[in-house]
Amino acid sequence: xxxxxxxxxxxxxxxxxxxxxxxxxxxxxxxxxxxxxxxxxxxxxxxxxxxxxxxxxxxxxxxxxxxxxxxxxxxxxxxxxxxxxxxxxxxxxxxxxxxxxxxxxxxxxxxxxxxxxxxxxxxxxxxxxxxxxxxxxxxxxxxxxxxxxxxxxxxxxxxxxxxxxxxxxxxxxxxxxxxxxxxxxxxxxxxxxxxxxxxxxxxxxxxxxxxxxxxxxxxxxxxxxxxxxxxxxxxxxxxxxxxxxxxxxxxxxxxxxxxxxxxxxxxxxxxxxxxxxxxxxxxxxxxxxxxxxxxxxxxxxxxxxxxxxxxxxxxxxxxxxxxxxxxxxxxxxxx
Ligand code: AHM
Ligand code: MG
Numbered sequence: 581x582x583x584x585x586x587x588x589x590x591x592x593x594x595x596x597x598x599x600x601x602x603x604x605x606x607x608x609x610x611x612x613x614x615x616x617x618x619x620x621x622x623x624x625x626x627x628x629x630x631x632x633x634x635x636x637x638x639x640x641x642x643x644x645x646x647x648x649x650x651x652x653x654x655x656x657x658x659x660x661x662x663x664x665x666x667x668x669x670x671x672x673x674x675x676x677x678x679x680x681x682x683x684x685x686x687x688x689x690x691x692x693x694x695x696x697x698x699x700x701x702x703x704x705x706x707x708x709x710x711x712x713x714x715x716x717x718x719x720x721x722x723x724x725x726x727x728x729x730x731x732x733x734x735x736x737x738x739x740x741x742x743x744x745x746x747x748x749x750x751x752x753x754x755x756x757x758x759x760x761x762x763x764x765x766x767x768x769x770x771x772x773x774x775x776x777x778x779x780x781x782x783x784x785x786x787x788x789x790x791x792x793x794x795x796x797x798x799x800x801x802x803x804x805x806x807x808x809x810x811x812x813x814x815x816x817x818x819x820x821x822x823x824x825x826x827x828x829x830x831x832x833x834x835x836x837x838x839x840x841x842x843x844x845x846x847x848x849x850x851x852x853x854x855x856x857x858x859x860x861x862x863x864x865x866x867x868x869x870x871x872x873x874x875x876x877x878x879x880x881x882x883x884x885x886x887x888x889x890x891x892x893x894x895x896x897x898x899x900x901x902x903x904x905x906x907x908x909x910x911x912x913x914x915x
Contacts, residue, residue, distance in 0.1 A: 590616050590755060590766045590775040597761055607668040608743055608759070611693055611718055614669070616755055616766075616775050618662040619714050619747040622655045622700070623768065626749040629706055651706055652676055655699035655714060663695055670694050670721050671729040673893055675701075675862040680893065682728040693742070694721050694733045698862035701746075702830025711751075713832025717744035717866035734893060738865035738886035745870060746832045756782065756836070758873035763839075779840075784876035787905040788842025791823045792834045800850035804914045808846075811913065831858065835867050835901070839874060844902040844910060848881075856898040860890055864899045877907040881914045 588596075594609035629651060656676040663669040664683050670691040673680035675698040683689075697716040705712050719740055721733040745757030753768040755775045765779030791812045798806065812823045823843075828834050831845075838845050847856045858864050868878035868885035878885045878901035885899060900910050 587769065587772075587774075588777040590777075593764065593766070593777050597759070600761075607692060608718065610668050611663075611666060611695065612743065612745075612757060614662050614666040615659070615695070615697075615716055615745075616747075618659045619753075619755060620768070620773065621658045621662075622651075622714060623747070623749055623753045625651060625654055626700075626706075626712065629709075652700045652703050659695075659697055659699050659714070664688070667691070668693055671733065672697065673734045673861065674699055675859055675894070678894075680729075680731060680734050682730070684728050689728055690725050692720055692725065693718050694729055696734060696861050696866075698859070701832050701863060702828075705828070705830045705833075710828055710830055711833035711836075712749050712830055713836075714747045715832060715863055715866050716746070717741045717869060731893070734861065735890045737889055738860075738869055741865065741869045741886075744866035746835070746866070748832050748836050750833065750836070754778070754836075756839070756870065758870040760873070763870060763874040782839060782874050784839050784871055784874040785842030785903055786875070788838070788844070788903045789820045789823050790826050790837070790841060790843030791846070791906075792825070792827050792838065792843060792902075793846040793848075794827060794829065795825065797850050800852055801848060802850075805846070805848045808910050808913050811909075831863055831867070835871070838902045839871065839876070842903040842906075844900065844906040846900050846910075847898065848900070849898045853896070855896040857896060858899055860885070860888060860895045860897040861893060864897050864901075868899070868901060871901055875904065876902055877904045878902075879907060879911055881911070 591613050594612050598606050598609050656674050663672050668691050670688050671682040671694050673696045695718050701715050702712040719736050721729050723730045723733050743759045747755045756765040763782040766775035767778040769776045814821050834845050847858045849856050864885050880898050
């Protein structure tokens with residue numbers, strides 16, 4: 581047997597990164613490990629979704645008036661339970677719950693971090709077996725230690741994020757996360773049940789050849805967006821147009837492709853949704869942080885998503901995100 585192994589687990593990797601900073605306490609590593617653990621439980625259920633009674637609508641309706649699937653509820657509960665038991669989480673906010681949850685035991689009250697997540701994004705894709713994902717981000721709390729966390733801890737600008745990422749339940753299961761040190765991807769190795777480093781120092785290409793939007797909403801978009809879509813469809817050899825159109829309808833899957841291959845993902849405002857559909861706190865901020873750390877860009881059309889001051893937990897925002905040059909091009913056509 582060869583004792584030399586070239587697999588680096590998520591845990592080992594985050595600990596190695598922590599060691600680069602003499603003042604680092606390792607709390608962020610613990611939280612990432614706990615999120616990874618919860619996602620392994622979620623992955624197990626997602627994998628057998630077609631087999632079990634677990635597939636199908638629960639009948640409940642979440643705070644945005646959308647029907648919840650059973651797996652959404654399961655994923656939400658697993659994340660809350662794991663983070664409640666974590667040694668380093670003061671509270672959570674989730675896309676599936678009206679209010680944030682402050683953990684009120686003595687240990688949690690002295691924890692520095694809060695976690696926000698969309699437990700199972702793209703859940704309408706569950707019953708067609710397309711990729712879905714969990715999206716998360718971690719902030720240092722702004723309320724005093726020793727007390728329960730408050731809403732202000734969750735209503736922070738994306739710029740304050742300490743770490744953010746997603747898990748994609750796809751043809752393989754991957755966890756991708758970003759800190760100021762960069763973006764790295766880990767593939768779940770089922771035989772040892774560990775996320776192992778597979779995509780080191782990920783960079784979003786400066787430009788791409790794919791645009792990703794629900795083009796069926798064309799009649800609801802304003803002229804700026806329609807002009808940009810016409811631009812994407814026009815022929816121009818120098819800029820490799822027409823671009824290909826790819827839209828899975830599962831943000832994690834569309835963003836994973838955008839991160840790796842380059843491209844632009846758009847969810848604009850439209851006539852029915854003045855602020856678009858996607859949530860600032862649980863979807864747009866974590867993805868924007870990750871894409872920016874990978875050299876990409878994200879905007880609501882006027883300002884970087886990460887500069888927006890959230891005013892409510894379930895706020896929605898238009899989002900344009902991906903390869904830097906493509907987002908800049910779009911932005912120049914919006915004004
Ligand atoms: P969800 O959080 O209820 O799953 O909704 C978010 C999903 C995203 O994954 C995806 O980008 C978007 O909704 C697709 O919306 P649409 O079907 O309007 O194109
Ligand atoms: Mg979602």
